[in-house]
Amino acid sequence: EVQLVESGGGLVQPGRSLKLSCAASGFTFSNYYMAWVRQAPKKGLEWVATISTSGSRTYYPDSVKGRFTISRDNAKSSLYLQMNSLKSEDTATYYCARVQQSTTAFDYWGQGVMVTVSS
């Protein structure tokens, strides 16, 4: 059974940093692209980052580019999101998702982890 379990969320002050983790199991992690998607309270979904199977290619929207870094450790079947210079508008539930490379389908999602940026 495919499982994605996020951790590392919490309350953080504006301008500070936080690192999210996503532990994957039930599939060969190194064979899949992975992504982070977030959802602000009572709002819609926003794609945050995607990483290739080896980690050599990463992609971000302008809203987080230069502040967020997606990475992975295939040996540990783990995905990460380093978030720096956090802003109040980064407050959201962050989901990790598995991405089928051939179809670009986000086919499995974790339960999400809440990040609150507030002083």
Added chain:
Amino acid sequence: DIVMTQGALPNPVPSGESASITCRSSKSLVYKDGKTYLNWFLQRPGQSPQLLTYWTSTRASGVSERFSGSGSGTYFTLKISRVRAEDAGVYYCQQVREYPYTFGAGTKLELK
């Protein structure tokens, strides 16, 4: 960036009826391989999003045949036949034709 615009539903929808959700993109989602990169998701209350269809109309594993995606180019539709209570939630379309990937604002389905 590609803008995704979703239509609204005439809520509430009577159980057993059909419902169609529209999604329009500001640019064609057809890639050079001929495939159209449009995903549909359902997010039930308090849950994570669930993939329904990809490549416009291919149902994801385990998804009911009551869900059918259609469309081409810039106009897409998700049809839900014989609506049930478990179909309630917010439906999102997502383009994965090019970066940055973008979602529609969501369409809420409420049942009567």
